[in-house]
Amino acid sequence: MAQIKNESITPRDVDFAKWYTEICRKAELMDYTSMKGFIIYRPYGFAIWENIKKYLDEKFKETGHENVYLPMVIKESLFNKEKEHVEGFAPETLIVTIGGKDKLDDPLIVRPTSEVLFCEHYAKIINSYRDLPKLYNQWCSVVRYEKTTRPFLRGSEFLWQEGHTMHRTKEEAKEEAIKMLNIYDKLGKDVLAIPFIKGQKTEKEKFAGALETYTIEALMHDGQSLQAGTTHFFGDSFARAFDISFLDKDGTRKHPHQSSWGVSTRLIGAIIMVHGDDNGLVLPPPVAPIQVVIVPIRADIDENVRATSKTIYENLKSKGLRVKLDDDTSRSPGWKFAEYEMKGVPIRLEIGPRDLKENKLLMATRYNDEKKFISLDDIDNIPSILDDITKKMYDKAKKFLEEHIHFAKTLEQFEEMIKNGGYVAIPYCGEEACEKKMKELYQVTARAIPFDQKDEEGICPICGKKTHRIVYYARAY
Amino acid sequence: MAQIKNESITPRDVDFAKWYTEICRKAELMDYTSMKGFIIYRPYGFAIWENIKKYLDEKFKETGHENVYLPMVIKESLFNKEKEHVEGFAPETLIVTIGGKDKLDDPLIVRPTSEVLFCEHYAKIINSYRDLPKLYNQWCSVVRYEKTTRPFLRGSEFLWQEGHTMHRTKEEAKEEAIKMLNIYDKLGKDVLAIPFIKGQKTEKEKFAGALETYTIEALMHDGQSLQAGTTHFFGDSFARAFDISFLDKDGTRKHPHQSSWGVSTRLIGAIIMVHGDDNGLVLPPPVAPIQVVIVPIRADIDENVRATSKTIYENLKSKGLRVKLDDDTSRSPGWKFAEYEMKGVPIRLEIGPRDLKENKLLMATRYNDEKKFISLDDIDNIPSILDDITKKMYDKAKKFLEEHIHFAKTLEQFEEMIKNGGYVAIPYCGEEACEKKMKELYQVTARAIPFDQKDEEGICPICGKKTHRIVYYARAY
Numbered sequence: 019m020a021q022i023k024n025e026s027i028t029p030r031d032v033d034f035a036k037w038y039t040e041i042c043r044k045a046e047l048m049d050y051t052s053m054k055g056f057i058i059y060r061p062y063g064f065a066i067w068e069n070i071k072k073y074l075d076e077k078f079k080e081t082g083h084e085n086v087y088l089p090m091v092i093k094e095s096l097f098n099k100e101k102e103h104v105e106g107f108a109p110e111t112l113i114v115t116i117g118g119k120d121k122l123d124d125p126l127i128v129r130p131t132s133e134v135l136f137c138e139h140y141a142k143i144i145n146s147y148r149d150l151p152k153l154y155n156q157w158c159s160v161v162r163y164e165k166t167t168r169p170f171l172r173g174s175e176f177l178w179q180e181g182h183t184m185h186r187t188k189e190e191a192k193e194e195a196i197k198m199l200n201i202y203d204k205l206g207k208d209v210l211a212i213p214f215i216k217g218q219k220t221e222k223e224k225f226a227g228a229l230e231t232y233t234i235e236a237l238m239h240d241g242q243s244l245q246a247g248t249t250h251f252f253g254d255s256f257a258r259a260f261d262i263s264f265l266d267k268d269g270t271r272k273h274p275h276q277s278s279w280g281v282s283t284r285l286i287g288a289i290i291m292v293h294g295d296d297n298g299l300v301l302p303p304p305v306a307p308i309q310v311v312i313v314p315i316r317a318d319i320d321e322n323v324r325a326t327s328k329t330i331y332e333n334l335k336s337k338g339l340r341v342k343l344d345d346d347t348s349r350s351p352g353w354k355f356a357e358y359e360m361k362g363v364p365i366r367l368e369i370g371p372r373d374l375k376e377n378k379l380l381m382a383t384r385y386n387d388e389k390k391f392i393s394l395d396d397i398d399n400i401p402s403i404l405d406d407i408t409k410k411m412y413d414k415a416k417k418f419l420e421e422h423i424h425f426a427k428t429l430e431q432f433e434e435m436i437k438n439g440g441y442v443a444i445p446y447c448g449e450e451a452c453e454k455k456m457k458e459l460y461q462v463t464a465r466a467i468p469f470d471q472k473d474e475e476g477i478c479p480i481c482g483k484k485t486h487r488i489v490y491y492a493r494a495y
Numbered sequence: 496m497a498q499i500k501n502e503s504i505t506p507r508d509v510d511f512a513k514w515y516t517e518i519c520r521k522a523e524l525m526d527y528t529s530m531k532g533f534i535i536y537r538p539y540g541f542a543i544w545e546n547i548k549k550y551l552d553e554k555f556k557e558t559g560h561e562n563v564y565l566p567m568v569i570k571e572s573l574f575n576k577e578k579e580h581v582e583g584f585a586p587e588t589l590i591v592t593i594g595g596k597d598k599l600d601d602p603l604i605v606r607p608t609s610e611v612l613f614c615e616h617y618a619k620i621i622n623s624y625r626d627l628p629k630l631y632n633q634w635c636s637v638v639r640y641e642k643t644t645r646p647f648l649r650g651s652e653f654l655w656q657e658g659h660t661m662h663r664t665k666e667e668a669k670e671e672a673i674k675m676l677n678i679y680d681k682l683g684k685d686v687l688a689i690p691f692i693k694g695q696k697t698e699k700e701k702f703a704g705a706l707e708t709y710t711i712e713a714l715m716h717d718g719q720s721l722q723a724g725t726t727h728f729f730g731d732s733f734a735r736a737f738d739i740s741f742l743d744k745d746g747t748r749k750h751p752h753q754s755s756w757g758v759s760t761r762l763i764g765a766i767i768m769v770h771g772d773d774n775g776l777v778l779p780p781p782v783a784p785i786q787v788v789i790v791p792i793r794a795d796i797d798e799n800v801r802a803t804s805k806t807i808y809e810n811l812k813s814k815g816l817r818v819k820l821d822d823d824t825s826r827s828p829g830w831k832f833a834e835y836e837m838k839g840v841p842i843r844l845e846i847g848p849r850d851l852k853e854n855k856l857l858m859a860t861r862y863n864d865e866k867k868f869i870s871l872d873d874i875d876n877i878p879s880i881l882d883d884i885t886k887k888m889y890d891k892a893k894k895f896l897e898e899h900i901h902f903a904k905t906l907e908q909f910e911e912m913i914k915n916g917g918y919v920a921i922p923y924c925g926e927e928a929c930e931k932k933m934k935e936l937y938q939v940t941a942r943a944i945p946f947d948q949k950d951e952e953g954i955c956p957i958c959g960k961k962t963h964r965i966v967y968y969a970r971a972y
Contacts, residue, residue, distance in 0.1 A: 049616060053570055053603070058616050061561035061631070068562065084538035085545065089652055090567065090605075090636060091589070093530055112568070113593040114605065118586055118640045126530070128567075128591065128605070139526060139535050148825075154538070159567055159635075163595040175566055348625075 027360075029296045034240040035168075041290055042169040045299040045361050055167035055174030059283070062361065063170075065307035066286055067177060071157065073209050073304070074179065074281070077201050083153040083181065088135045090158070091126035096134055100259045103133060106226020110162040112174075128161040133227065133252075133278060136182040137260035140274075147186055147266050150274055151194075155181040170287035171244070171495050178282035184274040186266070188253065191275035192230070195249040198279040199232045202247045210285060211302035211411035212236050212292050213419050214246060215441070215490060217466030222450045228278075229253040235465045235490070237419045238291035241439015243465045243492035246288050249279035287495075292415050293385070299362030300385050302411050303404040310334055310341045310400060311363045313354050315370035318347050327369050330397055337401055359384065364407050365400065385411050425488070429459070429479045432491075436460055439493070443468075445476030446489035452480040462491040504837075506773045511717040512645075518767055519646040522776040522838050532644035532651030536760070539838065540647075542784035543763055544654060548634065550686050550781070551656065551758070554678050560630040560658065565612045567635070568603035573611055577736045580610060583703020587639040589651075605638040610704065610729075610755060613659040614737035617751075621661060624743050627751055628671075629661040647764035648721070648972050655759035661751040663743070665730065668752035669707070672726040675756040676709045679724045687762060688779035688888035689713050689769050690896050691723060692918070692967060694943030699927045705755075706730040712942045712967070714896045715768035718916015720942045720969035723765050726756035764972075769892050770862070776839030777862050779888050780881040787811055787818045787877060788840045790831050792847035795824050804846050807874055814878055836861065841884050842877065862888050902965070906936070906956045909968075913937055916970070920945075922953030923966035929957040939968040 027044060030037040042048050047063030059067065075085075091114060098104050107130045114126040129135070140152060157179045167173050181198060185191040199216060206212045214234035224231035228250035236246045254273035257263070263271045293300040303309050312334075314327040324345070331343040342363075344354055351368070358366055368380040373391070381396075382389045385407055422440025426432035435442045446467055453464050467489045477484055504521060507514040519525050524540030536544065552562075568591060575581050584607045591603040606612070617629060634656045644650050658675060662668040676693060683689045691711035701708035705727035713723045731750035734740070740748045770777040780786050789811075791804040801822070808820040819840075821831055828845070835843055845857040850868065858873075859866045862884055899917025903909035912919045921933075923944055930941050944966045954961055 049619060051566055051612065051615060052573060053566060053568065056566035056568065058566070058612075059564035061563055064562050064564055067564075085541050086538055087536035087541055087544075087636070087654060089528055089530060089533035089535070090638070091530065091533065091652075096529060108596070110595055111593075112591045112603065114589045115592045116588075116590040116602075118588070118642070125593075126589065135528065135535075138528060142526065159564070161567070165595070175568075177564060 027296065027298065030239060030294065037294075037296075038287075038290060039169065041294055041299055041360075047286065047290075047299075048169050053174070055164055057169055057173060059177070062307055063286060066289070066301070066305045067283055069305045069307070070205070070209065070281075070285060071179070073205060074201070075157070077204075078155050078179075078181070081153075081197065081201070083155045083183075086154045086156055087158065088132050088139070088156060090129055092129055092132075092135055094125045094127055096138060097127050099134060100227055100256055103227035103256075107131065107162075110164060112161050112163050129158075130160055130162050131278075131280075132156065132160075132180055133182065133256060134260070137256050137262060140184050141260050141262045144184060144262055144264050144274060147264055150184060150186045150264060151190065152184040153181075153194075154183065155179055168287075170283050170290070176282050176284065178280050180280045181278060183277045184257070184262070185277070186264070186274065188275045191253075191277045192251045195230070195232055195251040195277040195279065198277070199234065199247075199249045202234050202249075202279075202281055205281075206234065206236070206246070207412060208408075209302065209304040210289055211408050211415060212246070212288055213412065213416040215419075215466050215468055216470070217468040217490070219248070220446075220450075220453060220464045220467065220489060221448070222453045223464055225250045227252065227255065229255070233466050235492075236288050236292060237422055237440060237492075238288070238495070239294070239418075240291070241422060241493070243441065243494040244284070244288050244291070245465070245494065246285060247279070247281035250277060252276040252278065293411060294362070297387070298360035300411075301362035301364060302408050303364045304408060306362065306364050307340060308342045308358075308361070308363045309339050309404055310365045310367060311354075311358045312341065312343045312367045312369060313351055313358075314343075314345055315351050315368055317345055320371040322374055323369055323371055326374060326394070330367065330369070333397055334400060339401065339404070355382075364404060383407060385414075423490070427476070427479065432479065433460065436462060436491070436493075441465065441490040441492045443488040443490050445478050445485045446487040447478035447481055447483040447485050449478070449481055449483070452478055455480050456491055460491070461493060463494050465490045465492050465494060504773065504775065507716060507771065514771075514773075515764075515767060516646065518771055518776050518837075524763065524776075525646050530651070532641055534646055534650060536654070539784055540763060543766070543778070543782045544760055546782045546784070547682070547686065547758075547762060548656070550682060551678070552634075554681075555632050555656075555658070558630075558674065558678070560632045560660075563631045563633055564635070565609050565616070565633060567606055569606055569609075569612055571602045571604055573615060574604050576611060577704055577733055580704035584608065584639075587641060589638050589640050606635075607637055607639050609633065609637075609657055610659065610733060611737070614733050614739060617661055618737050618739045621739055621741050621751060624663055624741055627661060627663045627741060628667065630658075630671075631660065632656055632658040645764075647760050647767070653759050653761065655757050657757045658755060660754045661734070661739070662754070663741070663749075663751060665752045668730075668754045669728045672707070672709055672728040672754040672756060675754070676711065676724075676726045679711050679726075679756075679758055682758075683711065683713070683723070684889060685885075686779065686781040687766055688885050688892060689723070689765055690889065690893040692896075692943055692945055693947070694945040694967070696725070697923075697927075697930060697941045697944065697966060698925070699930050700941055702727045704729065704732065706732070710943050712969075713765050713769060714899055714917060714969075715765070715972070716771070716895075717768070718899060718970070720918065720971040721761070721765050721768070722942070722971065723762060724756070724758035727754060729753040729755065770888060771839070774864070775837035777888075778839035778841060779885050780841045781885060783839065783841050784817060785819045785835075785838070785840045786816050786881055787842045787844060788831075788835045789818065789820045789844045789846060790828055790835075791820075791822055792828050792845055794822055797848040799851055800846055800848055803851055803871070807844065807846070810874055811877060816878065816881070832859075841881060860884060862891075900967070904953070904956065909956065910937065913939060913968070913970075918942065918967040918969045920965040920967050922955050922962045923964040924955035924958055924960040924962050926955070926958055926960070929955055932957050933968055937968070938970060940971050942967045942969050942971060
């Protein structure tokens with residue numbers, strides 16, 4: 019096992035899909051099981067999710083949200099209450115038909131999402147305007163039984179959070195959907211070092227049952243877009259279907275307005291495909307399970323190396339960093355370097371006897387593969403170096419994103435531009451038929467009607483209708 | 496909704512089961528769904544679990560454990576690999592037979608526990624003694640489809656953590672099972688304010704597939720025992736069944752030895768039934784979602800009350816306490832007192848205009864229903880008052896436990912003693928037949944062979960065999 023660590027991986031520009039899967043396995047993020055599409059989140063992969071979760075959970079609580087837990091199964095008869103919603107999910111559901119050896123009268127669907135469960139509960143606990151808003155969130159796993167699966171990107175089961183909120187007014191519910199999208203965007207900048215395109219989904223691409231869906235889209239290294247998170251504004255359609263109403267201040271009974279929002283372990287896939295390189299994973303410091311690894315050189319024959327490594331370890335740990343001292347003498351330094359490069363550890367400190375005599379040590383930063391000597395006193399700067407790495411990684415990804423956004427006026431331009439991947443914007447007429455045509459012609463989907471756009475007149479290159487909006491198309495995961 | 500808060504609950508000595516269910520509902524810990532046995536963990540109930548989880552997760556990590564996440568379903572063919580294990584769980588499983596509208600060739604069992612999944616994975620990643628120990632833990636929910644269910648105590652789905660570890664030697668695996676039992680015991684003392692009886696389960700009561708099961712048992716107010724957590728030592732039986740082996744230091748291939756351990760949201764039930772009283776829930780401060788509630792009196796007409804309440808709130812918050820300032824002027828103070836009593840908030844501070852003039856305020860402590868005046872300067876002592884409350888609650892529960900442990904030498908003595916509830920010890924011969932007889936005669940089960948016992952000769956009152964051990968019997972949840 020241990021001896022195969024040094025083997026290289028497929029270069030990402032040779033076979034991106036293969037490169038991706040190899041990183042997932044070799045960085046020990048996940049493992050397959052004997053059940054198709056169901057993976058194991060190994061400690062190193064799960065710890066990344068825990069770091070994302072910790073950040074978001076704090077942000078959710080700061081903004082008044084409360085965590086709850088609802089059942090992992092939904093009665094089929096309950097699930098069928100909101101028609102559009104059912105149609106969206108039915109093809110991907112797992113259905114429990116046997117319970118305690120008996121056939122169930124009303125089969126149970128393993129939750130693909132929990133709107134209907136929240137609604138059943140809200141119908142019982144919402145009665146007055148004073149009970150609003152209800153701002154609930156749930157951390158759990160959901161099941162979408164998929165034919166084609168890829169680790170973290172598309173699986174039969176994945177981990178996520180799902181927020182489900184109820185509001186007195188339509189405006190408040192919509193505002194909530196935007197507010198949460200902005201929290202996701204901030205997660206991208208502060209934690210994942212990933213810039214997102216923020217925008218609204220087209221009618222065709224929006225969530226089953228929603229009035230409006232907002233999205234954050236991220237650009238992967240291969241030029242494809244990944245939907246990294248969505249928030250939805252539902253209006254009162256579920257509230258009507260589930261008979262949820264409240265007595266408003268004015269004494270009349272009304273239906274509350276609803277939002278939902280979620281991000282999932284898909285974000286791990288985004289981290290891999292935005293930052294990874296031919297040596298493996300490259301992790302932004304805020305999510306890295308190990309932020310700094312210390313590798314003593316010749317520790318077996320040098321007491322100073324042992325003692326200094328330990329001191330530095332304690333120092334960094336006391337600063338609140340996630341640091342590892344790898345003093346396993348049965349592995350060579352070279353083996354360790356390859357191992358921590360594969361695992362994307364942001365900073366590696368090599369502590370050797372000769373350098374120590376000159377009061378210095380070698381610091382290797384993973385994101386740019388640079389090595390330089392620092393003095394022992396520089397150890398205190400490591401927290402700010404880590405912050406700087408996050409910023410630099412974000413800037414690099416942002417530059418890549420900006421270089422891959424183009425604007426086409428004609429189909430000829432579109433065809434030329436989309437060849438290089440990334441997003442190509444065209445004027446957006448709003449017709450579903452035009453979206454279908456685009457997909458047929460170029461295997462692209464409408465990713466987002468960006469929030470950030472100029473009010474300029476354009477013409478849909480398919481139907482010729484005039485419009486003032488644009489929409490981003492891309493090939494997508 | 497809001498107006499029904501003040502209604503009283505059934506006294507616990509009149510109908511303990513009814514009292515329990517009413518607290519679950521009225522303290523807003525949970526709600527029912529339309530699916531039998533599947534409950535909703537409402538924000539207040541879920542926050543208690545989050546506090547337990549936070550404590551344990553830290554302790555697990557400090558002792559070298561890593562979190563992972565494995566699938567929520569298990570192929571039937573995989574589940575059937577360990578025979579004893581299957582027989583223990585088969586009657587309670589939910590089985591998925593349809594996936595994506597098609598009938599599945601190999602149905603999926605919704606996990607009742609994850610031993611077999613861990614074993615499938617361990618078979619792949621354990622190859623050398625250097626890969627050991629593997630110390631994994633998972634936070635998730637599991638399903639046991641039950642006919643008779645009660646909130647938190649017995650449900651079709653519950654939240655828990657399950658540790659699954661692999662070790663080089665039998666001794667290490669056994670040591671791990673004891674170590675984790677001691678962590679649970681410490682959770683009881685430090686966090687839940689619940690004293691446990693620690694001991695080993697009899698052959699009849701041990702976990703399906705385990706060689707030895709250790710348990711923490713807690714005594715409820717009605718004199719019944721609740722199994723609050725268990726740890727198991729498996730030996731290498733699963734390792735053999737799943738073909739898990741490693742090359743040991745001596746160059747020979749061996750099977751590793753296994754442990755597993757878990758506690759669940761059942762602990763919320765224990766908290767209710769150990770500490771609760773006729774006014775509702777009584778929460779130990781370490782798990783309380785709100786540790787201190789501040790109720791301003793006449794805040795609408797008194798600026799000093801408003802300002803002081805706010806200052807105290809900020810002060811306590813800055814000390815890291817979970818504090819709530821309830822300045823809702825549409826509710827009467829009386830309504831609020833009843834509300835926070837029902838919810839078991841450890842400390843309530845009443846801040847009124849007259850008292851403030853004398854530089855004092857009223858502090859009500861929930862666990863003993865005492866009210867006393869404290870000076871504004873005493874606010875700084877609240878963290879230590881909270882610590883003291885936890886200790887006092889623990890001592891009270893320990894006294895109750897000790898008063899309910901008796902030792903019987905004959906069946907006549909046993910019959911007399913068990914009438915008052917609690918534990919009655921008898922000499923333990925080790926025969927399953929005697930345990931069955933005890934159950935038949937007195938509706939009791941063997942709860943634990945306590946670790947803490949004297950080496951004294953006794954005689955099993957059923958079969959007359961001589962023995963040096965005792966076992967605790969009790970009626971149990």
